[in-house]
Structure formats: C-alpha cells, structure tokens
Amino acid sequence: MNIKENWINYIHGLQDKICAALEQEDGKATFKEDQWQRAEGGGGKTRVIANGNVFEKGGVNTSVVFGEVTDAMRNQLKIDGKSWFACGLSLVLHPVNPFVPTVHCNYRMFEVYGNDPSRSIGEGRGEALAAADRWFGGGTDLTPYYLFEEDAKHFHQTYKNACDAFDPGFYPAFKKECDNYFVNWHRNKERRGIGGIFYDHQRPSARQDVDFWFNFGKTCGDSFITAYLPIVQKRKQLPYTEQQKHWQEIRRGRYVEFNLVHDRGTLFGLKTNGRTESILMSLPPTVRFEYDYKPEPGSEEDKLWQACLNPVEWV
Numbered sequence: 191m192n193i194k195e196n197w198i199n200y201i202h203g204l205q206d207k208i209c210a211a212l213e214q215e216d217g218k219a220t221f222k223e224d225q226w227q228r229a230e231g232g233g234g235k236t237r238v239i240a241n242g243n244v245f246e247k248g249g250v251n252t253s254v255v256f257g258e259v260t261d262a263m264r265n266q267l268k269i270d271g272k273s274w275f276a277c278g279l280s281l282v283l284h285p286v287n288p289f290v291p292t293v294h295c296n297y298r299m300f301e302v303y304g305n306d307p308s309r310s311i312g313e314g315r316g317e318a319l320a321a322a323d324r325w326f327g328g329g330t331d332l333t334p335y336y337l338f339e340e341d342a343k344h345f346h347q348t349y350k351n352a353c354d355a356f357d358p359g360f361y362p363a364f365k366k367e368c369d370n371y372f373v374n375w376h377r378n379k380e381r382r383g384i385g386g387i388f389y390d391h392q393r394p395s396a397r398q399d400v401d402f403w404f405n406f407g408k409t410c411g412d413s414f415i416t417a418y419l420p421i422v423q424k425r426k427q428l429p430y431t432e433q434q435k436h437w438q439e440i441r442r443g444r445y446v447e448f449n450l451v452h453d454r455g456t457l458f459g460l461k462t463n464g465r466t467e468s469i470l471m472s473l474p475p476t477v478r479f480e481y482d483y484k485p486e487p488g489s490e491e492d493k494l495w496q497a498c499l500n501p502v503e504w505v
Contacts, residue, residue, distance in 0.1 A: 193400055194275065197299045198254055200404075201279045202235075204297075204411050205252045208281065209237055211415050212250070215422055216242040221250065226465055230257040236468045239283075240475075244290065244426050248283035249471040259302065266458050271302040271322050278328070279411065280455075282472040283418075288335040288438035289425040291383070292445065293418050294472070296455070297328035297411045299404075326403040327390035330414055331368055333383030333445060335438045337494040339504075341421045342384050346504040348417035349387045352409045356402070361505075364389045369501040374448050381498040382448045437491050439478040446477055 209221045219242030227233040234253030239245050256275040264270055278298025285292065304322035332345050346365070353360035368388035374380045387410070394400040449456050449472055459469040485491035 193404065194277070194299075194301070197404065198277050200408055200411075201252050201254075201277055201297070204279055205235065205237065205250055208414060209250050211419060212239065212245065212248070212283070215419055215426075216244040218243040219245060224467075226468070228255050228257075228465065230255075230463070232256050234465070234468065236465075236471065238471065242286070244285055244287070244422060246284050246286045247475040248281070249468075250279070250281040251468050251471065252279050253277065253468070260462065262458075262462050266454075266461070269302050269323065271304050273303045275301045275303075280472075281414075284442070284474040285422070285426070287426055287428060288430050288434045289338075289428045290422055291332050291334035291341070291425075292442075292474070293330070293332055295328075295330040295411075295414050297326075297407045299326050299407070300324070323393070324400065325391045325393045326407050327392065328407055328410060329364065329368055329386060329388035330410065330417065331372055331383055331386035331388065332418075333441070334494060335441050336434070336490055337384070337497055338421075338425070341424070342497075342502070342504045344420060345384075345386065345417050348413050349410065350505050352413045353387065355409060356406050360389075360406075361387065372448060373452070374444055375452065377444070377447070378499065380444065380495075381501060382445055384497055384504070385501060436478065437485070439474075439476055440480065440483055441494075442474040442477040443479045446473055449473065 213220050216239065219239050221237040221239045224236045224238070225233065226236065232253065232255035234251060234255065236249060236251045238247075238249045240247050254277045256273065258273050259269065259271050263274065276298060278296060280296040282294050283292060301321040302323040303320070330349065332342070334341065350361040353364065364387035365385060368385040369381065371388050372382040372385065374382065392398075392403050394403055456469055456472070458464070460466070485495050
C-alpha cells in the first residue's frame with residue numbers, strides 16, 4: 191500500500207474516532223453524514239452535529255479530491271504541473287456554553303504530478319504519475335470566549351509534547367506560525383483566539399522523509415482528543431448569563447471575519463468551485479456585529495481580548 195492510500199485510511203479512521211468521542215461527550219446529538227462527489231474528481235464525507243447538549247454546531251469533514259492544475263491554483267498555491275491530489279480532515283466545533291472554547295483542526299497531504307508520462311507508477315487515485323511535489327500541512331488552534339489559563343496551558347502543552355517527539359524546534363516555530371496566521375489584520379492584528387500550532391508546505395527531505403511527516407501529522411491528529419475534550423469536560427456544566435452568551439456571539443463575529451476575509455483555505459475553496467456547504471460549515475450558527483464594541487477594561491472579557499491582541503507563551 192502506498193503513502194497516498196495509507197494517508198487516506200488514516201484520515202478516515204481519525205474522522206471516525208473523533209466523531210465517536212464527540213458524540214459520547216455531547217450525550218444527545220449525533221453526527222449526520224453527507225457523502226458527496228466532486229465533478230472534477232474525488233469527493234468527501236461531511237459530518238455535521240447540531241443542537242446538542244454541548245455542541246451548538248460543528249462538523250468533522252474529510253475529503254479525497256483530485257483534478258487538473260488550473261490557473262487559479264497556480265496563482266493561489268504557487269504550484270505548477272499537470273494534475274494534483276489532496277486528502278485531509280478539517281473540523282470546527284462551536285459549543286453552546288461560552289465557557290467552552292471553539293476549536294479548529296486541519297491535517298492534510300497534497301501532491302502535484304508533472305507532465306512526463308514516463309514517470310508513471312500507477313498509483314491509481316487521481317493521477318497515475320509519480321509525485322513531482324508533495325507536502326504536508328495542518329494544525330489545531332483554540333478560540334475561547336473566556337480565558338482559563340490552565341486550559342490554555344493544557345492545550346498548548348499537549349501539542350508541544352507532540353512536536354517535541356519529532357523536533358524540539360517544531361513547537362516554538364509552529365506556535366509562532368499559528369499566532370501569525372489566524373489574525374484579523376484589519377482589527378489591529380487581533381488574533382482569532384489563543385493559537386496552537388500551524389504548519390504548511392512541509393516537504394519530505396533526506397533528513398525528514400515522507401514517513402517522518404506522515405507520522406508527525408498522525409501524532410498531531412491523534413492529539414486532538416487529548417488536547418480538547420478535558421477542557422470541554424471541565425467547562426460544559428458551568429452556569430452562564432445572557433451577557434456572557436452575548437460576548438460569545440461578539441467573538442464569533444470575529445471568527446466569521448477571519449474565515450471570510452483572510453483564511454486561505456476558505457478563499458481558495460470558494461474560488462475554485464469547492465463544495466460551498468462543506469467550506470462554510472466552519473461558520474458559527476449565531477453571531478453579532480455591533481458597532482465599535484469593546485469590552486469593559488479589566489473585565490473577564492477584556493482579559494480574553496488582551497490575549498488575542500498580544501499572544502502569550504503558554505508553556
């Protein structure tokens with residue numbers, strides 16, 4: 191079995207594992223699956239959960255897609271070649287309780303194939319050509335509405351442990367990459383949340399071969415349940431007020447702004463005939479956009495806001 195099939199099998203298994211854990215944690219809602227096909231090649235499984243005890247809206251999606259390299263892809267991804275293949279998992283969870291953070295996770299592999307038919311190795315899914323280029327990317331980041339420092343430390347420590355098993359330089363580098371990616375630049379460099387890790391275009395090399403990056407992505411993907419569910423378990427029963435729910439919806443508005451204005455994946459998908467329902471699954475169910483809204487200085491809301499304006503070294 192080749193690396194492509196191994197990655198596909200891993201991603202589908204991860205989707206099953208995460209969905210089962212989230213359903214158990216919610217105790218009410220279950221995931222509804224929508225299998226879809228892409229006219230240009232491939233398809234995916236979109237699984238959505240809604241109106242639960244814990245999760246107001248969420249999705250855990252997988253896709254295995256391929257096609258011809260277009261001009262839009264050349265411009266957006268800076269790639270060239272005849273065809274491409276991508277497989278990944280993407281999830282977003284928006285909780286009911288404002289003391290439970292929203293979370294996002296994405297892990298993927300991308301291949302590009304050249305024009306030389308003599309390099310054919312019959313890999314069979316998407317294009318029977320040897321990969322002229324291959325890279326891995328992904329990450330997980332946390333978007334709380336109220337800042338519990340012990341939760342932030344637990345989340346970041348979990349991913350530091352995952353990174354340190356491969357290279358002690360990974361966590362600081364990928365943490366910084368995350369802090370500098372999920373940013374509403376139009377709002378004075380306000381971060382979407384308190385970060386995590388983010389990496390992209392990690393290509394196999396003589397020192398870090400394809401198995402290295404496969405296993406790194408697998409370790410990070412497998413860390414999601416350990417990083418997130420203990421926080422959910424601690425916070426999901428806390429009582430909250432309408433004012434606190436109001437603040438959650440204000441911050442959800444910032445989430446929408448980032449996804450629609452800055453997020454490369456969202457913009458690329460919408461511009462290249464991606465599946466709109468799956469792409470916009472990441473948006474929260476209710477949001478607020480209020481003119482020049484600022485939290486009261488010194489409040490718990492302001493504490494969170496300041497951490498979004500000034501990234502913290504949590505571990």
